[in-house]
Amino acid sequence: MHSSVVRVQNVFGFFTTVCFAVAAFIALSDYYSPRTPSATLAVKDIQVVRGRPHYYSTKKEEYAHIRFSLSSDLSTLFTWNTKQVFVYVSASWPDASAPNKTAHVNEAVIWDTIITSPSADHLQNIGPAAMKKLLKSAKGNAIDPSRGKLELKNQKPKYQITAPSGNVANIENVVLKLHYNVQPWVGILTWTPQMDILRWKQVKGGVSKAFKLPAIKVKEEKKKAAK
Structure with missing residues (x-):
């Protein structure tokens, strides 16, 4: 016994x-569960200025502001096991100091957001009015087909682009890329795949056309003083 x-x-x-x-x-x-995300990225406005990009910066340096438009459909990332999806846009460009410029790139995040599933809306740190709207749109469903569909027009960046050298003006072959990270209720975190894995497909589109960062934007007062 x-x-x-x-x-x-x-x-x-x-x-x-x-x-x-x-x-x-x-x-x-x-x-x-098939994942077939798609997105379109387009650059709208670019500015390069010299100053302190952050309040805690100790010295002046060059930094860039990039406005962009994004149209994406990430709804297939939401399944009954999806807790939330972290979406972010980065700017990347070849490292001019590296021997192999194609293999070494610099990358900086300029914008990000978190999209929760209906079952995880209570985890959102938002106001009561926005929460009420979220819960009403979800209607108690575990999966909401409208989640993951982003339409951003002339979006301001959340973060400026800087470089260790302090110089970002006149950088060429810069592209914007869309990335995501799926956080499940159970399982491991999954990032944007670089190749097709079974029923998971790469992001269709999600990369802007290559562009060049302009020269430093000179303030009008300095222009007048120069004259």
């Missing part, structure tokens, strides 16, 4: 085994 303690341990061990098996099944089910 087993003691009560041994029986409790056996029941608890069986319970944890079942929970682990169910969690593994849920995590693996994501790989059978």
